[in-house]
Each structure stands twice: as structure tokens, then as C-alpha cells.
Amino acid sequence: MSSTGPSDTGPLAPARRWTMWLPLALFALFVALVAYGLLWPASKEVPSRFVGQALPEFDLPPAAAGRPGLKRSDLADGKPRLLNVFASWCIPCAVESPQLARLAAAGIEIDGVAVRDRKADLAGFLERNGNPYRRIGADDRSIVQVGIGSSGVPETYLIDGRGVIRYQHIGEIRPEHIPLLLDKLKEAGL
Amino acid sequence: MSGIKAKHQRLVLVLIALAALIAAALLAAWALRNQASYFYLPADLVARPPETGRAVRLGGMVQAGSLKTAPDGVTVHFVVGDGKARVPVTFTGIVPDLFKEGSGVVAEGRIAADGTFMADNLLAKHDEKYVPREMKDMTEAQAREAVKETS
């Protein structure tokens, strides 16, 4: 038994050099797979199917005092508008409220769909964060939400004058998104 | 002891380890193909039913008026549909909070010989219990999967 053996000349030496690259190769595979998943998210966002489609028929009761409920015909009155899917229990919805307020102040009509909400909670939410909505429909069972392909809250839809979805914004509206939304509204004929 | 013998031993050892690893990799690939549970929509499940007993997941909407509780108080029967097909489901257990008629659901379980889906678990493993922001989204997200396929 040789006790000292700083020799690289064993039968495995050439093989060992080659195997040293194996971990890197495996990692490269991992990165490729994950990058693919990140850049082409297969099913995580499915807005495109709904963009260009007409809204389904619905009629929601009012969700907040002082604002009427929401039905499909309200959204097809010839004027493009935003349809904001939100809820009082949703944190990012509060985060986007200043942006909605700015849009409303700029003369954009915004209607709301309150998802699975309670009247008292919603009233508190509107009091805290402001109320940019013209109408708010109570979607207690997420029927409208699901019907227009919204995967969560908040999401904002751009509806053209004929009740057709022109654009879907997933997640909260951040200040940097406002120009994009305004552009899209212009495109839709505002 | 000679160094050559030690080297020889090491070579044998490394070869055994290599063979074991390759065998394990093949086995893992096989197990993944066979044990991964596939996601089905009602229409798929009816059109191309998986073999009975195989673990799969079924996602769709709980059809209005279909939810019935059995006399034992803990078994529920309901129908999951996607607009194209309907699959009867049986589940024994405590249903999740957001489980209602008209809501989306993902059932984990297997198909029985009579075509009923026997669910072991309702909702996915990641339910609302991990993170607040998504908690309510979960059923909608699943329902959306169902809806987007039908529209």
C-alpha cells in the first residue's frame, strides 16, 4: 500500500479530466431548462386567449354604497375604459390605488369587479385607498373573474367601446405602467 | 501491498459506482414517467381515460347543483365539468374552505372502474396556506385553467 501518491498517472487519469466538466454540463442543462421556463412561461399567463374576445354576458349587483353594480352593457357604451378586478383583502390592490387615482383624474373611466369581498371590508378599503371607480360589481363567486380569464387580483382589462377586451394587465399597476395603459387606451380609440 | 492492486481495486469500485448511478438514473426516468401524476381536464379524462388506479389530477368547475353530502356526513359527491364533459367525483374528508359549487377545483386521485373519480385530496398541495397574497387566487387560478381550455 503506497502511502504517498501524488501521481496523476493512474489508469483513471484521462477519464478524470473529462469528468471534471460533467458538473458544469449538468448545470448548463439546468440553466437552459429554467431559462426556457422563465422566458416562455407555458401556462402561467394566458391573457392572449381573451384579448380580442368580447366580454361574456353578466350582471353583478352593486358592491359598495353610492356606486351602481356592473353589467356587460355598461361596458359597451362606445367609450374605451378600464375594468379593474380587485379585492379589499389583496395587498397589491392597495399598492396600485394611487395609479388608479391618477388614471381616473386623467379622465379615464374605471369600473371595478370586487372579487369575493365583504361589503364592510370593501367600504373600509375604499375609504383608505380612495375610490376611482364609477361602478363596482360584487363578484362573490369569481364567476366574472374566471369568465374573463383573470388568474388573480389585481388585474386590469382595457375594454373598447364595443365590449371587447383589448389588453390585459396582470398584477398591480405601477407608475411605470401608466404610459403604456394610456397608449393602449388611445389605440382603442379614446 | 502493490500500488497496482490498489489502483485496480479503485477502478473496480469506480466502475461499480458508475454502473449503479446509471442504473439509478434509468430507474428514475422510468419512475418519473410512471409515477408523475398528469393533469386532466374533464374532456380529456372522458376522451382518453387513464388506466384505473393510476394517480392523476382532475381540474375543472364544480357544477352548480351537483354537490351532495352522503348520509355519513363526511363523504361528498359532486360533478366536475369544463363545459364539454362532466366527471362525477367522490371525496371523503374535510373539504377546503373555498370549495363551493361554481368554484374551480383540482382533485388528486384516481379513476374507478365505474368511471367515478375517487379523490384523495381536493385543491393542490400549494393551497392558500403558504402565502397570503395568493390565498384567494388559488381556486381561481385553477378554475382559469379549466376555463381557458374551454373558451
Add this chain to the structure above:
Amino acid sequence: MIAELGLATLWLAAALALLQLIAGALALTARGTGFVGVVRPSAVVQGGLALLSFLALIMVFVQTDLSVKLVAANSPSAKPLMYKIAGAWANHEGSMLLWVTVMGLAGGFVALVEKRLPERTMLATLAGQAFVSLGFYAFLLFASNPFERLNPVPVEGQGLNPLLQDPGLAFHPPTLYLGYVGLSIAFSFAIGALVTREVGPAFARAMRPWVLGAWIFLTLGITAGSYWAYYELGWGGWWFWDPVENASLMPWLAATALLHSCSVLAARNALRAWTVMLGVVAFSMSMVGTFLVRSGILTSVHAFAVDPQRGTFILALLAIYIGGALTLFALRAGTVTEGERFAVTSRESARVANNVMLTGSLGIILLGTLYPLFTEAFGEKVSVGPPYFNPMTAIFVVPMLAVLAIGPLLRWRRDSFGRVRAILLIPAALLVICGVIAVVLAPGKVLPIIGLALAPALAVASILPLRGRDLRRVKLPVWGMVMAHFGVAVSLFGMASDSAFTTERLVAVRVGETTEVGPWQIRLARIEPVAGPNWTALEAVLEARYKGAAPVFTHPQSRTFWAPVQNTAESALLTRWNGQLYTVLGEQAAGDRWQLRLWWKPFVPMIWLGGVLIALGGLLALLGRVASDVKRLVARDKIAYRRERQGR
């Protein structure tokens, strides 16, 4: 103001990390020796600044400064102080700040106390640590600023998930993070050693305590996380093979392997390249796990940061660091000279076997975790669960446990099975006996039977290395090893017993009715409303009798939280020495009946008891190593002092 201070210190810390990197790299060159003195101090100051920044974030949360966006999104004003503090890291930005803080502190600590490594390796290590930190600083400052202000200021903040409002969980993430990020030291050591080609026993001895420390925290974090999932989710299970759990298990497996190969390198100067690679892999697994969880790529509805931009950022960091380290490894490891030889029957070989098995199970788990991603690329949606993970990991774990029983009994370098055969007869006999008993008690359940047969034999075998020794003179690391291995046996027994003997009962009963689960008779005494600080609940009062003994009361609840509104089932546990009664209250069924889900789980607490024992074993080993290092340092100083005096 505090928020701005926090942000400023964060920028300063990042600047120091840059300085540390540049000075370290220059100091390694022939002409840059002037920079040597800069590296260690900047590492220490960088750690201090990162800590200050983190403290600033905690302050902001304690004050509930709602003008900070992160606070507004994660903390209502009315919340116990503990959860306000915990709120600081219970979100994406805060947890990333915790991440860099731990990294900075660990780097600073190494710079302060680590004196055994050759200076050049040390410089390369600190430069490496700074390089990795820089990426995360950039990520924080450019893509997830925790101190971002909100305008206008909201009146009330948003709540924390009630399920996360749990004392155990409040301190669970920091524990895990200490583990994840502590491994970054091993990563940097590996890079340093690769740069200077100085891989040897000194390197292993220097690295070992850091790996041990991180490993202890990881062990505790995983144990606590598993217990949390067990009692909080109300599903009666304790491990779900969920990507979040796998993300914590994978670095643990790598760190465990590293720990064992590190000892071989320290004691016998063998397994050089392999140890270095494990050093790289362990922290890489921490980063990959965090990435998988945080990017939302695996579980779109689960992660903090579902933002693809952030995901891309982290992926880029991963590619640079892991890819870079593995490239360095491929280039340099071939030139790291082969270590000492050893025979097939030797303690080294047992460690190699252990390493192969651990790495194998790591690979299996990684494969299973990524497989859904892979099939999704082909438009197929799958989920991979216990039917894959349980048998596949068992393929590696069961032989590993056999090696665990035999390995510590073997001598270094060369041994023969003949020598240990006689000793091993005891556990072997126990294995057979327990196996037969298990087959009788739990027929047909393959994995539980294997576990039940193995656990007692393993428990005995783990103590065998102490036989014939003077116990007073057994060193702490040996005690640590024995305790950790014993803990594995304890945990294994708990797992096997749970899957073999758990009885479950799902019923709908009226008030006053009695049902049975296992040896328990359980009567639903009454249902009463109760109120907590931010919830109301319906509470079932269950009168539980163990085999007709005096009744004990247990109180599962169905809670409704407000802010945010959420229903949760609060399970109630009754622990006896031989198991746990697990009760969950469901919904009201027709006819005034209430759904009850009851489990009797024999010996289930042993799972977590074993986990704690494993961590304690690690702690003993760490204390022993540190003590002997200190002794050696003191002795060396004495010799140096004497020499100096003689020289005069």
C-alpha cells in the same frame, strides 16, 4: 429617515464588497501585496454595515412606518411586536436583505477568526465571498429595494397571513437562512482553494467548522419546518415533497455529504477534488433552491416574487456564480493532485459510499423537483409526489443507512470485515428480529417494514463506536457523531412507525356522541365559540380517553381571521410518550353533526426528536472542533513566544 439610513448603509456595504473583491484580487497578483491589509478589514466592516441596514429595516417595521412600501404591504399597525419584527423578513425584499446580511456577517467573521488557511487562499476566499455578495447587493439595490417609499402614505398596512403568525414560523426563515447562506463560506473556501491550488488537510480543517455550523442550522430549520407543516396544515402529514421543502432538503444533503468528505480530507488527505466540488455544490443548491422557490417558476401561485424580471436576475446570478465556480473547478480540479490511497474496506470507502448515496438522493430529488418544468416545455402538466420520491430516495437511503451502521466501526486506510463481523452480529440479529415483527404487525407495507427493521439495529450500531472505550476520554466530535447517527435512527423509527401504524378516523358526530380512533375513545363534549386577538373560532371540546383511562381534553378549532379574511383549521395535538393524537374540526354537516378528522400516530414525535438529536450531535462536534482549534492556536502562540524569548 431610518429607511434612508438603511438604504445608505446598504449602498456602503455594497461599495465595501466591491473594494474587498478588487483588493483581494489585486493582492493575489505579484505587485499587489500592498492591498493585502485592506481585505480583511473591509470584509469585517462590510458585514457590520449589512447588519446595520438589516437592523434599520427591523426598526422601520417595529415603528410601522407605513410610508415604506414594504411595511405597508406586510404589516398592520395592530400586531404583536414579535410579528412586527418577523414581518421584516416575511417577504421577498426583507428576506433577500437577511440573505446578504448573513453573507456579510459570515464573511466578516471568517476574516476575523480564520487564521489556519494560507494567506493567499484566505485572500482568494474573501474575494470570492465578496464577489458572490456583490451580485446579491445588486439584486437588492436594483431589483428589490426593501426601503422603497410609498406616496401617498396609506393609513393602514396589510396583514400577514394568519398561518404565518406563529412563533415557530417567525424564526424559522432566519434559521434556514443561516444554514443556506452559511454554506456560502464553504463555497468561497472552495473557490479560494481552487484559485491557489491549495487543497489539503489544512483547508478541510478550516472549512469544517463553518460547514458544521451551517449544517446545524439547516437541520434545525428543516426539522422545525416539517413540524410546522405537520401541525399547522391539518393534513396529518409531516413531509409533502413540496418544492419548498425540497429546496431546503437538497442543500442539507449536499452539506451532509460535504461534512463527511471534509473529515476524510482533514484526517487522511484524500478525496480532494470531490470535497472541493461538494463545497461548490452545497451553496449552489442553496441558491438553486431559493431561486426555484422565489422565481415562481415551479409554483406560479406560491412564491413571493412572481416577477419574471426578478427571476431572470437571480438566474443570471446563478449562471455567473455556479457556472463560474464549476468552470474553475473543471479547469483546476484536474491539477489538484490525487490524495492518499485507501483500501476498499476502510473508513474512507464507507465515507465515499455515504457520499455517493447522499449525492444520489440529491440528484433524485432535484430531478423530481424539476421534472414538471421539463414536461411543461412539451405542453404536458404533471406533478411529482410521494409515489416517485418515496421509493426512489429509499433506493439510496437504505444502503446509506447500512453504511452508516458499519462505517464508523472501520479503521482508516485499511481494514477487514472479519474484524468487525463479530461486533456487527448484535445489530444484524436485531435487524432480523425487528424485521420479522414488523412484517407481522404491518404486513405488505414495504418501506415502513424496512424502516422499522433498520431503526433499532441502527440505534445500537450507532453506539457501537463507543464500545471498549474510556468514555471520559472520548472526544466531543465522536460523541457528536454517535448522537447524530443515533438521531437518524430515532427519526427513522418515527417515520416508519407513522406510516405503518397510523390509524385515521373521519366521522360526522353530534355533540355527546363518541367515536374511536386506535386506542382512543373520543367524545364530542361541546362546540363553543371563542375569540382571539384577530380571529374568532368555533372550538370543539373533545374528551379523549386512552384505553378507558381518565379523560383528557383537547380543543381543535375552526378559525376565521379577519384582515385578511381567512378560515383555517387549527389542529389540536395530544402527546403521549408513545405517540400523538391529532384532531381536526371540519365543517358542520347535515343534522347537527360536526366533521371530525382524527389520527392516532404512534411514536410520530420521534421524527422531530431525531432531528433535534442530529442537530445537537452537530453542535457537540462543532464545540469539540472549535475547542481543539483554540487549544492548538494557544499552543502555537506559546511556542512562538518561547522561540522569540530564546532568540533574544
